[in-house]
Amino acid sequence: MTGAAEKARDLKALRKQINALDLGRVCVEEQQTSPDPEHMLKHGFHECVGQDEQDFSTVLGFALAAAGRVQKDCSKPVLVCSLAGNAQEYGALYPCGLSAFGIDFADILSVEVNKEQDLYWVAEECLSSDALSAVILTGGYKEKSYDFTISRRLKLRSEESTVPLYLIRNWKQSDATAANGRWRIKRMASSENALVTPGRAFPGSPRFLVQLEKPVSSSNQVWIYEYDATCGFRLAAPLANRPSRKTKTIRRAA
Amino acid sequence: MTQRVVSVWLPHWQTDRLERQKQSGAPREPLVLYLPEKGGDRVVALNRKAEKQGLKKGKLLTDSKAVLPALQALPADPLNAALDLEKLARWCVRFAPWISVDEPDGLWMDVTGVPHLFGGEAAFLKHLKQHFNRLNLNARIAIADTPGAAWAFARFGRDVLSCIPSGQQKQLGYHLPVQTLRITGQQAGQLYRLGLRKLGRLYDISTHNFRPRFGKLLIQRLEQFLYPSRETLSPLIPEPDYCSSFGLPEPVGRIEDIKASADLLIKRVSKQLVEDGKGASIFTLILHGVNGTCDTVAIRTSEITKSEDHICHLFKERLNSLENSFSKTPEIDAFSLYADEVSALKTKQSDLAGKNMDNSGLPHLIDRLGARLGSKAVRKYSIEERHIPEKAVRTVSPNEVVKPANFPHSKRPILLFPRPEMIRAISEVPDYPPRRFEWRHRTYHVTKAEGPERISPEWWQSSSKFLTRDYYTVEDETGARFWLFREGLFLRETQSPQWFIHGVFS
Numbered sequence: 001m002t003g004a005a006e007k008a009r010d011l012k013a014l015r016k017q018i019n020a021l022d023l024g025r026v027c028v029e030e031q032q033t034s035p036d037p038e039h040m041l042k043h044g045f046h047e048c049v050g051q052d053e054q055d056f057s058t059v060l061g062f063a064l065a066a067a068g069r070v071q072k073d074c075s076k077p078v079l080v081c082s083l084a085g086n087a088q089e090y091g092a093l094y095p096c097g098l099s100a101f102g103i104d105f106a107d108i109l110s111v112e113v114n115k116e117q118d119l120y121w122v123a124e125e126c127l128s129s130d131a132l133s134a135v136i137l138t139g140g141y142k143e144k145s146y147d148f149t150i151s152r153r154l155k156l157r158s159e160e161s162t163v164p165l166y167l168i169r170n171w172k173q174s175d176a177t178a179a180n181g182r183w184r185i186k187r188m189a190s191s192e193n194a195l196v197t198p199g200r201a202f203p204g205s206p207r208f209l210v211q212l213e214k215p216v217s218s219s220n221q222v223w224i225y226e227y228d229a230t231c232g233f234r235l236a237a238p239l240a241n242r243p244s245r246k247t248k249t250i251r252r253a254a
Numbered sequence: 255m256t257q258r259v260v261s262v263w264l265p266h267w268q269t270d271r272l273e274r275q276k277q278s279g280a281p282r283e284p285l286v287l288y289l290p291e292k293g294g295d296r297v298v299a300l301n302r303k304a305e306k307q308g309l310k311k312g313k314l315l316t317d318s319k320a321v322l323p324a325l326q327a328l329p330a331d332p333l334n335a336a337l338d339l340e341k342l343a344r345w346c347v348r349f350a351p352w353i354s355v356d357e358p359d360g361l362w363m364d365v366t367g368v369p370h371l372f373g374g375e376a377a378f379l380k381h382l383k384q385h386f387n388r389l390n391l392n393a394r395i396a397i398a399d400t401p402g403a404a405w406a407f408a409r410f411g412r413d414v415l416s417c418i419p420s421g422q423q424k425q426l427g428y429h430l431p432v433q434t435l436r437i438t439g440q441q442a443g444q445l446y447r448l449g450l451r452k453l454g455r456l457y458d459i460s461t462h463n464f465r466p467r468f469g470k471l472l473i474q475r476l477e478q479f480l481y482p483s484r485e486t487l488s489p490l491i492p493e494p495d496y497c498s499s500f501g502l503p504e505p506v507g508r509i510e511d512i513k514a515s516a517d518l519l520i521k522r523v524s525k526q527l528v529e530d531g532k533g534a535s536i537f538t539l540i541l542h543g544v545n546g547t548c549d550t551v552a553i554r555t556s557e558i559t560k561s562e563d564h565i566c567h568l569f570k571e572r573l574n575s576l577e578n579s580f581s582k583t584p585e586i587d588a589f590s591l592y593a594d595e596v597s598a599l600k601t602k603q604s605d606l607a608g609k610n611m612d613n614s615g616l617p618h619l620i621d622r623l624g625a626r627l628g629s630k631a632v633r634k635y636s637i638e639e640r641h642i643p644e645k646a647v648r649t650v651s652p653n654e655v656v657k658p659a660n661f662p663h664s665k666r667p668i669l670l671f672p673r674p675e676m677i678r679a680i681s682e683v684p685d686y687p688p689r690r691f692e693w694r695h696r697t698y699h700v701t702k703a704e705g706p707e708r709i710s711p712e713w714w715q716s717s718s719k720f721l722t723r724d725y726y727t728v729e730d731e732t733g734a735r736f737w738l739f740r741e742g743l744f745l746r747e748t749q750s751p752q753w754f755i756h757g758v759f760s
Contacts, residue, residue, distance in 0.1 A: 054734050057669050061760020064668070077616070091669025091758050095635035095647055096659075098668070101760070105635045106656050109620075110649065113627060125622055131615030187733040190702065201702040203729040206760050227760075 037212065037223055041066040044180035045151070045158040049213075050171040051186040053141065056090050058187040060138060061101060062208050063166040065227050067134035068102040070164055076133040078103060081111040081122045083139050090141075100206075101227060107133075116143060120150050123165055127157040134164050141170040151177035182214035191226055256420050257482050258375070260350070260363040261404035262382070263394045267359040268299035268335050270391050272328065284322055287330035288315045298330045302392060332358065342391075343490055349382060354487040360408070362401055362487050369397070379415040398423050401487060402479035406434030406453075424480050428454030435475040441468055453479070496534060498522040499590035505544045507584050509577045512541065516569050519591035524562040527593065533558035534593035537565055542588035549584070551576060553625060556617040556653045558597055564618050571625035620652050641709050642720065643670060643756065665704070665727055667737040667757030674754035677738065684744065687726040691738065693755050698736070702729040706740075721747050727759065735759035 040046075046066075050059045067078045080093060095105030109132075113119050119137055126135045139146070146169070155178040158165050167179070191204035207226040264270065269285050284304035288295040295315040304325065309318050319325050336357055343353045343361055352364035369378040379395050386393035396407035396416035403423035407416040410430050418426055427434070430453045432445045444467070450456060456464075457480075461473045478485040498519050506512065516539055527533055535558045541549040553568045620632050633649035637659040640646045643666070650656060679688035687703035705726030711718050721742040729735045737757035742748030 054732075057667075057758040057760045058734075061668055064760075087672050091667075091671050094643075094667055094670035094757060095637060096643070096666040097670075097757070097759070100665070100668070104658075105637060106658065108635060109652055110633045110635065111623060111627070111631055112633075113631070118627060121626070122623060125619065129615050129619040131619045189731070189733040190729060190735070202704045203702045203727055203735055203759075206735070207733065 037210065038069065040181055040212075041164065041183075042070050043158075043162070043164055045155045045165045045167070045178075046181040046183060047151075047167050047169050047177065047179045047214075049169050049173070049182060049184050051184065052171055055171065055185065055187055056141065056168070058206075058208060059168050059185050060093075060136075061206060061227070062183070062185045062210065062225070063136045063168060064098065064101045064103060065225075066166060067136055067164070071103060071107060071133040074133045075107075076131060077107045077109050078134045078136065079109045079111060079122075079126055079132050080136045080138065081113060081119055081126075082137075083116060083119060083142060084112045084114050086138075086142070116145050120146070120154065123154055123167075124157050127154070127161040127163055127165060130162065132163050134166065137165070137167045139168065139170075143170055143173065146173075146177075148175075148177055151179050155179060179214065181212060184211040184213050185209070186211075188224065255366055256399060257364065257366050258369065258397055258399065258420070259401045259404045259487070260365050260379070260382070260395060260397045261356065261401065261408040262346075262361040262363070262386070263405075263408040264359045264361075264386075264391055265394065266299070266301050266305075266392050267339065268330060268332075269301035269304075271335060271338050273301065274390055283326050284309070284324070285326045285328065286315070286318055287328055289330050289332075295327075340490070344493070347490075349378075349385075352487065352489045354489060356405070360405070362404070364487055364489075365397065375417050376415075379417060383415060399482045400479060401485050402436070402475060403427060405436065406430055406479060410434050424457065427479065428452065428457075432456065435472065435479060437468075437472055437475055441472060444468065494592040494594055494596075496523050496526050496532075496593035496596055497591060498526070499540075499588065501542075501588040502586075505585035505587040507586065509573060512584075512586065512589075513570060513573055515586075515589045516573065516591070517566050519589055520562055520565050520569065523591050523593050524560055524565065527560040527596070531599055532596050533560040533599040534596045535559070536594035537569070538592045538594065539569060540590040540592075541584065541586045542590070544585045544587050547584075549576070549586075553621075554629065555621045556624075558595070558599060559617075560599060561618075564621065568621055568625040571622070575626070617653075640712070642712065643709070644672065644674075665759075667735075668760045670737075670757040671755065674739070674756040677753050677755050679738065679740075679753035685724075687728055688738065688753065691728075691753065691755075693736075698728075698730040698734070700728045701731050703727065709739075725756070 186209040188207040285301045287299040350363045350365045354362040369375040372378040398404040398418035538552040634652045636656040677693045679691035681688040706724035711720040723739040725739045742751045
């Protein structure tokens, strides 16, 4: 089969999958010019946004998975700062569930603040210290004072620091901010479980449909990520298993 | 072990103190100390020689000089006398660890378990007396079960050294005057008028009869004389080794001035610590107001430090929050800074490449967050060996060493509700996961499910109302995943098992 035919088949399969999610026009082809999401997530200030209110755990999971990647490299703790009073509404972070994202509960520091302004102050303090591997801010969708100025301050701090900052924002907000990246994450049906019993379906590895809204680029902006305990946080199998264009070119030349 | 308390009374403390400062060989002259009071200067203290000449406290100085023209009179200095008494108390720590100052002229020592080291109580008192004699201090000493009884026998006992055997203060104190109860002169006068001159006469009178006339002080003092554990002695707090203070000619009130003064003191104390190669974990700043008030600002660091910048940063945060608590502009004319919990700093080890492995960044960050948000703002998770999900986790101080979880947890959600929320669930078969459920006015259709994972009550908790839970991980058609459980075993524990949602997966 020629390279073009192979590519067309992959594209058709992925378009079908994405149309099912009713997301609109997306491009799933991995190109040499596309931004590398994993590399991007390791530095700077990123806003993580869901699709609806139910996506809070999905967005938090994505941020934790990204932080877990950084944490593996530098072995410093991850700080999760949240606004007090949201535990019953959205649920409190449960350390026993963190191992599913490759983070040891002992590597998590939790800070609860009463005011939203303190949330950003904590972020600035953390970014000015080199003692952490990543910082996650969860305002519980109740942001009021977050604006361009605050985002600019956080961005400037993060540029001076090596610590990435992930801010979980309200899914309704789409105003202009100075963040390095804005990621819209949508929950997806989990992968098929290998241990399937006839007549019963089990939940598999969690999957996220990740769309990079900022910076805007003409290249690939959407990825399907999944997390499993063995392989970690990675591109979902249909994309991950495909050989890259470079490899194919070499093979063709041979 | 029965409590044993020693009371030391120094009847000529104020004059003895001054005479000690003079040449030790100089002959002692009659000396009185006076204070200006209503009607003129009155004698407030006198030495033994003046006492022998018939002079008394409370007399006018002019009258005393008329009796004894060669009398030496000096103005009294109660403040310095109190400071010297505290120094004497610190010196007494060599005899017992628990020393308390009994102003204006006495000391208390909790000597429980001490006298046998000196050969018994009588030998111990003798030993004490010898030491006070060497200091040229006239002392009367008593030991008893209660501070009240020891105080009474030291001042009103027949002998200079009184050893009251355990439990006998009631019997031996029968003939003591009622002034031994540390009551006011007015109350003593009232008792005298009623014919109650001896302590023993008060033993059998009902407290109901005393209270309306004398208030509760008399009853309290009587109980403190007779019964142990009715009075506690405040021990002397050890003096900090690292402290600095300074006063200002004019009071200041602006927060910037207070911060600048704090910075100066921090610099001084930090220098002292650096010179000795030590660090501290508690720093207390005291702001002395002109009207006698004292505001204390304390910071605690998560590890011992001598870093001037770090301490300044923490105080800045605390002083910012203090600024809002001042109802009006404070007038502060003196500042003190103490360093507590001082210990030697460990040398930081460098790695093979010679790079310093200083990991002080995290403790410093925790301190900075704690200074603004409160000491319990930053927490770490610890996993307990319990199966009940909401009880399996607790938060601890970030400095605490947590044990690794030594039992495998099955699949657990990333977010857990502190209180499980009840849901309406419909399942095809009673023991199967639900096919559909309603939560927060929304219906979810389950497409994938896993379970059950049964969590039983903890058998060692006999009074627990916990019912068996069957947990299921379910996923709806949009990919949202929930942790549900059915509470109670049908017919064995409950007639109608209820469904709850306990957590949300990512």
